[in-house]
Amino acid sequence: NAGVTQTPKFQVLKTGQSMTLQCAQDMNHNSMYWYRQDPGMGLRLIYYSASEGTTDKGEVPNGYNVSRLNKREFSLRLESAAPSQTSVYFCASSEGGIGSYEQYFGPGTRLTVT
Amino acid sequence: AQSVAQPEDQVNVAEGNPLTVKCTYSVSGNPYLFWYVQYPNRGLQFLLKYITGDNLVKGSYGFEAEFNKSQTSFHLKKPSALVSDSALYFCAVRPQAARQLTFGSGTQLTVLP
Numbered sequence: 176n177a178g179v180t181q182t183p184k185f186q187v188l189k190t191g192q193s194m195t196l197q198c199a200q201d202m203n204h205n206s207m208y209w210y211r212q213d214p215g216m217g218l219r220l221i222y223y224s225a226s227e228g229t230t231d232k233g234e235v236p237n238g239y240n241v242s243r244l245n246k247r248e249f250s251l252r253l254e255s256a257a258p259s260q261t262s263v264y265f266c267a268s269s270e271g272g273i274g275s276y277e278q279y280f281g282p283g284t285r286l287t288v289t
Numbered sequence: 290a291q292s293v294a295q296p297e298d299q300v301n302v303a304e305g306n307p308l309t310v311k312c313t314y315s316v317s318g319n320p321y322l323f324w325y326v327q328y329p330n331r332g333l334q335f336l337l338k339y340i341t342g343d344n345l346v347k348g349s350y351g352f353e354a355e356f357n358k359s360q361t362s363f364h365l366k367k368p369s370a371l372v373s374d375s376a377l378y379f380c381a382v383r384p385q386a387a388r389q390l391t392f393g394s395g396t397q398l399t400v401l402p
Contacts, residue, residue: 179332206388215298217379217392218333225388233389265332272388275321275340280332 177201179281181266187287188256196251196284198266204279206272207249208233209241211262212283218265224249225272256288291316293382293393301399302370310365310396312380322363323381323390324354333379339363350374370400 182197200207205226210218220233224243238260240252249268253260263285267278292315302308314320321340325333337348344356354365363380380393 208390215394217293217394219392220389223388231388267333273386275338275385277323277335277338278333278390279335280325282332283330 179266179268179279181264181281181284183284184282185285187289188253189289190257192256193252193254194256194286195253196264196266196286197248198250198281199248200266200268200279201247202268202270202279203246204268204270205246206269206276207243208267208269208278209239209249209251210265210267211235211260212265213262221251221264223272256286258288260286261288262286291320291382291384291387291391293380293391295378295380295393295396297396298394299397299399301401303401304372305369308367308370308374308398308400310378310380310398312363312365312393314361314363314380314382316382316384318384318386321383321385322354322356323383324348324352324363324365325379325381325392327377327379327395329376336365336378372400372402374398375400 179200208223209221222241224230227246266281269276269278294313323338324336327333339356347353383390
């Protein structure tokens with residue numbers, strides 16, 4: 176069981192470039208999430224997918240798009256990167272959305288936008 | 290909207306001493322409460338959760354947390370700290386009817402040998 180995997184681990188972009196962060200889970204979880212982590216701010220939810228075929232905005236969705244490709248995969252796209260999007264991005268999954276389910280996190284992608 | 294406060298950015302404790310990492314929350318209705326730990330350059334790992342029932346919850350690696358409804362707190366505790374417990378700890382809350390989990394800003398725990 177690999178759990179939650181993310182690619183790439185590191186990325187440097189120039190302002191205005193685009194990229195897609197990939198996430199996959201092998202735990203047959205229904206719900207998946209994208210967070211960003213900034214110093215002193217904890218984790219903030221960007222988008223989530225409660226189940227295959229659905230996506231919803233979180234706390235900080237501006238500048239991002241997501242695709243729930245299938246039950247296993249949930250990608251995050253930056254269409255035109257900005258320096259404010261420099262952050263560490265975490266993907267997570269959980270068995271369900273509503274309920275006491277804990278979330279399982281990937282190792283993160285460290286993104287720098289210059 | 291729900292919120293979580295971790296009032297201490299940094300907690301230092303000597304190895305073998307008890308440790309406490311504080312968390313208070315604000316939420317409408319009954320909450321689910323979680324503690325996660327993050328080691329350097331790693332993702333978050335689940336430690337324990339409060340759902341309902343017994344106010345003292347036991348979790349991984351000897352950690353426990355006490356739910357106090359009147360003080361809206363969910364402090365993380367361990368009777369005897371280890372150097373290997375040094376990490377960043379996050380408290381999180383979700384109302385029972387909601388999908389979104391809200392995290393605190395994190396507390397850096399350093400256990401001194």
